Amino acid sequence: MAQRDARVALRDYRAWRAQATREGKSVGFVATMGALHDGHLKLVRASLEENDYTVVSIFVNPAQFAPTEDLASYPRTVESDIAKLASISHPSGRKVDTAFVPSVKEMYPNGFTQVVADQIGAFVEVKGLSHQMEGGSRPTFFRGVATVVTKLFHIIQPDRTYFGQKDIQQCVVLRRLVSDLVFSHPPSPEHFRVIPTGRDPKDNLALSSRNAYLTPDSRKVAPVLYRALRAGQEVWEQSHWSDTDKQERIKKTLDTARAVVLEEVDRCKQDGKSVDLKLDYISLNHPKTLENVESLLADKGASAIDVSQGAILSGAALISQGNGGKVTRLIDNLLLGFKL
Template sequence: MSTSSVQAGLPLSTIPIFTTVQAYREWRQNAFLDQKTVGFVPTMGALHDGHLALVKRSLAANDLTVVSIFVNPAQFAPHEDLATYPRTLPNDLALLADLKHLPSPSSPPRTPSALFLPSVQEMYPSGISQEVGRQSGTFVEVKGYGEQMEGRSRPTFFRGVATVVTKLFNIIQPTNAYFGQKDIQQGLLLRRLVTDLHMAHPAPERLHIVPTARDPASGLALSSRNAYLSEAERRTAPALYAALQAAARAWDAGESKARCVRGAVDVLEAAARAGAAEGVEVKVDYVEMNDPGTFEVLGEEARREEAPVVLSAAVWVGRTRLIDNIVLGDTRGMIMG
């Protein structure tokens, strides 16, 4: 049992919990002295099998694994779901405690080594408002990379992501860090960030993007926000991945970008008609194809040899906004196998 859990009034945990930067840094210094590698999985909690897949990757590749849980106010616009975002700490701790990796038959199993669970005050000593115009203190922007794709629909989102991840990397000092492909723009933008800021923890090549974890039956990308979906909405939501698959097949068959995107929209519009019979509203936010290096929109004249291409989409299913993507072409060096 972690004494830090008891002192902070947190749920009982077999995993040490650090709620302050100072306490965590004392632990991290010992890992440096012991020459231990540290893997890091940043999360906002409400853990699911997608998160656990990232933790398993870290356990397999690192001596020690740190998970953070922090619902970051800076990446929620004032109208978004900060107050209602699912918070399931006792269940999160139970899921993490069950994870084990055996490096070799003669070695003890690896389990998550630490949980970093900071308060908003700990992460934002100058305070934080969801309204950008009222914020004070230090914030991080990756200019030219946060306005496309998801950034068009959520203009302040990547400013919040870049800021909190910079803080977390400075605190955790990971050897390796792990992100899911479902949020591929986030992962690629953060690689740009650690490259431009010459970060050593992690180095750019040690920021890993792991393939999206999906429901084995429906293909729906696993997400904490899936908890918002009603039963009828959950039956409709897999249309998002089906739409991307239809566009990917068209691309592989040599169709133009416009036809590929139209094919995906057709699938989503058919799902909207079917969902309406069950009272489910489906609204397409975007379907687009972008360059993974610049995030610029792919031109109609793009050739197949210019792959890889990020094919992505966002839809509203009821009041829940879902995102997903498929990377077309050679993903070596971009996404973990």
């Protein structure tokens, strides 16, 4: 029944999935855009641990790229991706059963344009959770993500699905999608597993397919975002904070984290290696509503803020080398006082 290490077409996949249902077998699912790295493989291993079968999709989704973004140059390495999936196994002998590598035509059968104003047809939006954090710089990104993941969940029918914490906002958005639209697959938000961010063991840089864009010099600078978030986390977790210190705690956490990146920005300008680093944002957000804690503090005061449920400390930075060099967007986050 399984089509191990092989790509499978949509029609054939549906027949395969129906047979798995008849046999009472559980299916785990990992959605990817390819260019697989150890972070992706960590998700695959989590699925192999919990499910009879594991499916991995490889699809560079045009709906989550703005017309000005890197859709055309996004790394596409399907053959090596398939080989990496084939190399993974669980002690039980379980392996990746199916690689689903659809075409744009299969996923958007009635055509597609990246220009949102010109789009016709069915698209999915999750209101109130998509405009902050990454949504501030990429306003159509989560519309594209929610749309393609809805399609993939309908096709794959996963009993459990696995996403990485590095894309924390995506995880919050998609868990809410599963809950609000009462998906049967995955059957509940609890079946939407969030796996801790995969990191480089030497410097803790969050693993990302876009790290392939980094030059040797910019790769040395890239871990600054994680260092900044860790510095902010250390401030947040200091034991002396009381309930009345919310304003100072929030301000000092963010100021400390931002200062680490801004100091690196200055160093990059002075070291003569032509590495250009720009801070996009560092923010504190509520773990469920994603409300910006700093903005809430400014608008409504400390009494409106409840940090007892913890917070998400996240950030993004842009890094490139030389005039006209490829710009790499770095994102990362740490969970303060809660677990997903």
